[in-house]
Amino acid sequence: MSPLNLAFLDIMSCGLGAVVLIFLLIKHNVNSNNIDDNNLMEEATVLSKINLELESEIDLLSKKNLETLKKITDLKTNLENFKKEQSDIKEDILGIDEENKTLEGKLKKEEGNLDNIDLVNLDGKNEQSYLTGLKIEGDSIIILMDTSASMSDEKLINIIQRKISSNKIKSEGKKWLQTVRAVKWILARLPEKSNFQFIYFNENSKIYSEKTKMFKAKDKKVLNEIILSLSSLFPEKGTNLLSAFEAARKINATSPNIYLITDGLPTIGKKTNLLDRNKNSVSPKERLNIFRESESYFIKNFPRSSLNIILLPLEGDIDASYHYWQFTKKTNGLFLSPSKDWP
Structure with missing residues (x-):
């Protein structure tokens, strides 16, 4: 075989090898892209689910926050009412104390008068009767x-x-x-x-x-x-x-x-x-x-x-x-x- 033929065969072999290599590289990249797309879809689904859950929790927290604010408002109102009632009670107690002092004075006066009154008023008294x-x-x-x-x-x-x-x-x-x-x-x-x-x-x-x-x-x-x-x-x-x-x-x-x-x-x-x-x-x-x-x-x-x-x-x-x-x-x-x- 002549050296020229051998050189041609070498060139053909190299070319065929290059074609095979290119084919393998192209096939590998296609599979890799498909895998990446699938992973992205799954991650997007998970993130969407997480997002929905977060939105639900945010809505729930918002409702609880509104309820808490309402309770705080009610407590403030009740506290103001209680303070007002407490003030009214103190005024009533002061009024009752004044009435008690007045009644005690009258009672002492009546007790003093009672000592001078004789309720046993039947005719005839003492051991001579x-x-x-x-x-x-x-x-x-x-x-x-x-x-x-x-x-x-x-x-x-x-x-x-x-x-x-x-x-x-x-x-x-x-x-x-x-x-x-x-x-x-x-x-x-x-x-x-x-x-x-x-x-x-x-x-x-x-x-x-x-x-x-x-x-x-x-x-x-x-x-x-x-x-x-x-x-x-x-x-x-x-x-x-x-x-x-x-x-x-x-x-x-x-x-x-x-x-x-x-x-x-x-x-x-x-x-x-x-x-x-x-x-x-x-x-x-x-x-x-x-x-x-x-x-x-x-x-x-x-x-x-x-x-x-x-x-x-x-x-x-x-x-x-x-x-x-x-x-x-x-x-x-x-x-x-x-x-x-x-x-």
Whole structure:
């Protein structure tokens, strides 16, 4: 083979190699461009999604921001209203303080006037006043006032009717008004140098001012307070005489003379077998047993005291007068069964 042919073949081989190389390069660039385009599309999709999410979050934050601004505005308004109300309240308090000072001044003035007023204005005073042998005497005196339901009236039918009536109607009963007058009658005749205490009772008992000390009979303020307190009482519930004696026992007094205003034998005792609280009535025998219990307690705990009894009438309790008269006799006391118009 000639050198010329060899040179030609070399040239042809180089040319073919160049063509192949160009072909490979062109094919590679096409694939690379396709891959880049696909990546760009995917990234654009992701960015678009992120953009939508950001816009949604921005809208949400904008709404929350508006709500927060509204709340801040409302709070500012409420704060201003609160400050205004607080200012009004302070002005009201100052006004109330001024009114209280004025009322306190008037109250002190009225209290001073009260000391000079005698509400116990029944005729006849001090130990010189008598009524059928009943005399108010002694260094220590305790008054026991029965405020049970039967004290409203003499007749049972009227008592039952008043039981279911208003307190005002209960306190308008003739016998109750007589009971109140009887208490005033005793208070008007307390010896000037004596000491006294007042107890009212029905199922339970209550000592005046809830204190166990005695008060001086010449203390007009105490007397007037007791008289005024009578207007707030009304007859109700059962009669527990033992409770009254137990309350009197708590009073710090030596051998007091006791004045009892009642209308019949008691209906409630300490021993449970004497009275079934679920029963609507108490038999005469049960009432007598309850009375005996109270009588025994008094004689045991007040051996040197006299019991004086003002017994008002009660329909159906015919034995009460006899038993109470015997009771006062045992204690060297006095018994009075007054007329309807006394005192």
